[in-house]
Amino acid sequence: MIKNKFYQYGNQNGRVPAHLxxxxxxxxxxxxxxxxxxxxxxxxxxxxxxxxxxxxxxxxxxxxxxxxxxxxxxxxxxxxxxxxxxxxxxxxxxxxxxxxxxxxxxxxxxxxxxxxxxxxxxxxxxxxxxxxxxxxxxxxxxxxxxxxxxxxxxxxxxxxxxxxxxxxxxxxxxxxxxNGYDDTAFIVFSSGTTGLPKGVPVTHLGFLLNAQNMTRDYKGMVIYTSREFYYTYGLMYALACLRSNSTLVYNLNGGELQMLEAMQKYKPKVLQLAPMIITELIKSAILDNYDHSSVNYIVSSSTYIREDAVLAIKTRIPSLVSVLQLYGMSEGGSICNELACTNGYKAGSSGLPGLGFIMKVVDLETRQPLGPNLRGEICIKGPSVMKAYLGNVQPDCKDEEGFLKTGDIGYYDEDGYFFVVNRIKELIKFNDISVAPAEFEDILLQHPAVREVGVVGKPHPVHGEVPVAFIVLQSGATASEQELVEHINSRVTYRMRLAGGVRFINRLPRGAGDKLDRINLMKRLVDEDAN
Missing domain, CATH: 3.40.50.12780 (ANL, N-terminal domain)
Structure with a gap:
């Protein structure tokens, strides 16, 4: 085999114990x-x-x-x-x-x-x-x-x-x-690039490598985490911290005041935060009332943090050295991170491929690998990438070379640094939580007045994206927006509520094979804002 010049290779020298x-x-x-x-x-x-x-x-x-x-x-x-x-x-x-x-x-x-x-x-x-x-x-x-x-x-x-x-x-x-190469350590859930959530089996070997991607020499280091342990990122990062013998500090219910009091009392060096919480700290009226001089790093994942936001949080927390933006997914773990960057950080980048990863960016139409600074779909391969979803429910999630299709649009530069700029997958990122449109659609279709429904994400300055439902009612039926929003919100976690509301239309736009045209629906939201 000859290395493909358009593939980006992570460090292949990860160390794992013989027992796996x-x-x-x-x-x-x-x-x-x-x-x-x-x-x-x-x-x-x-x-x-x-x-x-x-x-x-x-x-x-x-x-x-x-x-x-x-x-x-x-x-x-x-x-x-x-x-x-x-x-x-x-x-x-x-x-x-x-x-x-x-x-x-x-x-x-x-x-x-x-x-x-x-x-x-x-x-x-x-x-x-x-x-x-x-x-x-x-x-x-x-x-x-x-x-x-x-x-x-x-x-x-x-x-x-x-x-x-x-x-x-x-x-x-x-x-x-x-048998750490084949045996599953835990199962988390992901909607992949489309459809209802699917089970993702994570092997012992896969997470042994992922944990090394997430943390380095953290022994005795105090880390504050705002993330829940039942969400994939919060769980994986917490386990990685235990592997490195750091001290993990948390609040039960979160909240700005509680977090700042914990920072002042326990003096963490690292904050594991969601992008939304970083925004809250930038705008905080009480941040300067607390001692946060111990903080050198913020670790974030989920949605992209703008360069101006990075500069703003560094102004509010002068001791801050860097905001580390991890790029990962349940199916592959910690794919890209700035901990792997020995030549420094680049604003807006998620860093270099992690241990054991091979990455490529492919043209959306031809599926051919692209060179530096050309945008396409990011695809990944490596020992920590899942073999398949439970039950192999989405067998086309990998290409013929075994690369997992992430559904994310991005590019890499001449130094191999990756930049994630958009996504083609349906997943909605609401308050840094992944929301599958299919889940909302399934619930709304249970309402007797609903004939058809399509749910998409609308960009929002605070929440990242908010779910919006386009609904076609049954002939002769009536239902109010409030009724349908309550129908959803009473059946899902408060973190997944239908925050963007409902739009009633006569017919859903559809493309080839009668597939729902979500791009058309998102364009309608753009036009709505323009007017």
Missing amino acids: NFGKEVYDNMVANKDIVALVNADTSEQRTYGEVAQLTPNIALSLIRLGIRKGDIVCICSEKNLEFLPTVLGIMCSGAIFTPTDPTYGSHPLAHRVKIVRPKVVFCSLTAYKEHKPVFEEVGSVKHYILYGDQGQDGAILLKDFLTESVALEDFEPVSV
């Missing part, structure tokens, strides 16, 4: 660094050392095995952040089982769709999530046991403290052996 078990690598590192603080709940000042997290990990693993969980079984967590969440994830992986998260704020419809894909045998959940979502899990019928965080018991569930019947000395525990 992500849970074991983190566990061994925790045992070796027992006295470092691992987790801090900034709201309550409670904390756990790596020794305490290390002890909880095998206790959870062995107690799961006692319940009958075996290698390859799926265990779900449906809970807000707490001090036991990440140890539970590691305990699941060390038991040989597969972990999957789900958003406890989901409405019944999107939750049921995801749970039916993975069919977990055990669910760890908060009290709120248990009360709200047990009927959904019961409908699926796969769950044998519910493990409840906290001290308040409920009929049909086991309190975590009562579940933890097994214990072992740290030096005597050995995680279940896995």
